[in-house]
Amino acid sequence: QVQLVESGGGLVQAGGSLRLSCAASGRTFSSYAMGWLRQAPGKEREFVARISTSGGSTYYADSVKGRFTISRVNAKNTVYLQMNSLKPEDTAVYFCAADSRYSGIGPRPYEYQHWGQGTQVTVSS
Numbered sequence: 517q518v519q520l521v522e523s524g525g526g527l528v529q530a531g532g533s534l535r536l537s538c539a540a541s542g543r544t545f546s547s548y549a550m551g552w553l554r555q556a557p558g559k560e561r562e563f564v565a566r567i568s569t570s571g572g573s574t575y576y577a578d579s580v581k582g583r584f585t586i587s588r589v590n591a592k593n594t595v596y597l598q599m600n601s602l603k604p605e606d607t608a609v610y611f612c613a614a615d616s617r618y619s620g621i622g623p624r625p626y627e628y629q630h631w632g633q634g635t636q637v638t639v640s641s
Contacts, residue, residue: 518542518630520612525635528602532639536597538612538632546570546590549615551628552597554608554637561611563626565597569619580606602639609634 519541528534536552549568555561565586566575574586583602588595595612613628 520632522632522635540593545593550595556608566625
């Protein structure tokens with residue numbers, strides 16, 4: 517079992533940047549593919565980005581491609597989401613998630629078994 521704790525959310529103006537962090541407990545962090553998903557008020561949770569166990573493969577939603585970067589440092593049990601050129605429509609609660617079934621991107625990159633509690637990101641116009 518892995519436990520995930522997100523941090524780094526906050527309020528930022530449109531065009532600004534934020535970096536989210538997700539710290540994982542346990543010794544098996546490197547065996548999980550990791551992802552970021554988000555949920556805006558009144559909307560369903562949506563996939564944002566995924567990274568393979570080694571960090572060698574990444575996958576992004578079209579809405580964030582070229583603006584967001586997912587990365588991980590296995591020695592620190594941490595995954596990051598660097599968010600640049602933020603837009604008001606990026607406002608949401610951002611969740612970190614872990615997938616133990618597929619080490620790479622997998623056939624369903626938006627499916628995960630373990631979730632953090634989320635961190636709020638608000639982008640003002």
